[in-house]
Amino acid sequence: MTKVLLIEDDAWLADIERAVLKAEGYSVRHVTNGQAAMDSIDVFRPDVIILDVLLDGHTAFTLLHELRSYKDTSSVPVVLCTNLAETFPAKTLDEYGVKRVVDKTTMHPSDIVGAIRAVL
Amino acid sequence: MHLGDGERGVLPLVAAAHELKSPLALLRQLLLQLQSTTLRPAEKAVLIERAILTSERGLRLTSDVTKAARLEDALFTLEPINPEQLCLDIVTELQPLFAAHGKTMTVKSRRHPLLLVANRDLLRRIVVGFSDNALRYSGENTAVELQIQAFKNAGTVRLGVRDYGPALSSDMWRTLQKKLRTSPQSVHARPESSGLGLYIASQFAEVMGGRIGAVRHRDGATFYVELQASTQTSLL
Numbered sequence: 001m002t003k004v005l006l007i008e009d010d011a012w013l014a015d016i017e018r019a020v021l022k023a024e025g026y027s028v029r030h031v032t033n034g035q036a037a038m039d040s041i042d043v044f045r046p047d048v049i050i051l052d053v054l055l056d057g058h059t060a061f062t063l064l065h066e067l068r069s070y071k072d073t074s075s076v077p078v079v080l081c082t083n084l085a086e087t088f089p090a091k092t093l094d095e096y097g098v099k100r101v102v103d104k105t106t107m108h109p110s111d112i113v114g115a116i117r118a119v120l
Numbered sequence: 121m122h123l124g125d126g127e128r129g130v131l132p133l134v135a136a137a138h139e140l141k142s143p144l145a146l147l148r149q150l151l152l153q154l155q156s157t158t159l160r161p162a163e164k165a166v167l168i169e170r171a172i173l174t175s176e177r178g179l180r181l182t183s184d185v186t187k188a189a190r191l192e193d194a195l196f197t198l199e200p201i202n203p204e205q206l207c208l209d210i211v212t213e214l215q216p217l218f219a220a221h222g223k224t225m226t227v228k229s230r231r232h233p234l235l236l237v238a239n240r241d242l243l244r245r246i247v248v249g250f251s252d253n254a255l256r257y258s259g260e261n262t263a264v265e266l267q268i269q270a271f272k273n274a275g276t277v278r279l280g281v282r283d284y285g286p287a288l289s290s291d292m293w294r295t296l297q298k299k300l301r302t303s304p305q306s307v308h309a310r311p312e313s314s315g316l317g318l319y320i321a322s323q324f325a326e327v328m329g330g331r332i333g334a335v336r337h338r339d340g341a342t343f344y345v346e347l348q349a350s351t352q353t354s355l356l
Contacts, residue, residue: 009256010142010146011221012146012150012170012174013145013146013149016149016150016153019153033286083138083141083142083145084138084141104141104145104149105141105144105145105148107149108152109149109152109153
């Protein structure tokens with residue numbers, strides 16, 4: 001079963017995304033902040049990470065930098081899920097290893113599933 | 121830490137638009153999810169309630185932005201207010217929102233009631249804004265507490281919103297101090313938050329002759345507004 005680590009600080013949005021992913025047969029672990037994400041990665045060993053940009057205190061890019069710096073996490077594909085899709089240059093995303101960006105303002109809940117399939 | 125000497129000026133449109141994106145995007149997701157044909161009635165009811173509460177949050181924000189943008193043109197009546205009664209009213213108003221997140225909100229009662237001088241509407245908006253913030257940052261299954269404190273020497277009353285959750289790191293604390301002192305920033309320059317809510321609260325406090333601030337605890341934070349105490353105790 002494909003394991004998805006969902007990093008999203010909005011509990012209600014996370015509920016929707018988790019329900020959609022579980023209905024598609026994914027194993028989902030949800031965390032709300034960057035530190036919990038780093039702790040979970042060691043234990044949960046996700047196949048893919050869905051990452052919200054507006055994380056409290058530990059911004060998504062700090063987390064991405066950390067992920068890229070460890071050998072065992074550097075290859076885990078990341079899907080960025082954000083309200084700010086238009087503000088990130090493609091080159092920056094590429095440098096941080098982001099494989100796909102999903103725009104929260106225009107996406108359908110099922111787009112998360114499509115993005116995961118595209119990066120795995 | 122007393123804060124709030126924010127720069128006066130026009131609220132940046134980008135910051136306001138950015139802050140509104142979150143509730144609008146969430147509302148859209150809730151409604152899209154409601155279209156699903158496989159939902160049970162109880163699940164639909166939850167989604168509908170969340171959609172209503174999310175739209176109310178967005179409307180509060182638009183109302184605060186409008187109010188803040190017109191502060192200099194408007195006259196605000198200052199009157200003696202019982203902060204404990206105001207807090208109880210706010211708890212009643214926000215209880216459905218907190219319950220929907222599995223959290224509670226309480227007022228720490230005082231043995232000796234106090235009065236402060238404020239504009240009721242602006243003060244309510246500050247405390248509701250802090251409470252909304254506390255709801256987001258507090259830990260699961262925790263209570264957010266509204267606290268009232270008198271500073272007799274300074275002749276002020278502090279109305280604080282205490283949340284219980286992870287301690288703020290030093291980096292986060294420095295960022296918070298900066299947000300409380302300055303105008304909201306462009307989301308492009310600082311994507312994690314524009315600080316618009318704190319900026320609006322500081323403007324509202326300033327127009328009432330008060331100030332806002334924050335206290336860092338080992339298990340959370342308190343955001344407060346401090347205003348002149350009133351001596352009209354006969355109103356209590």
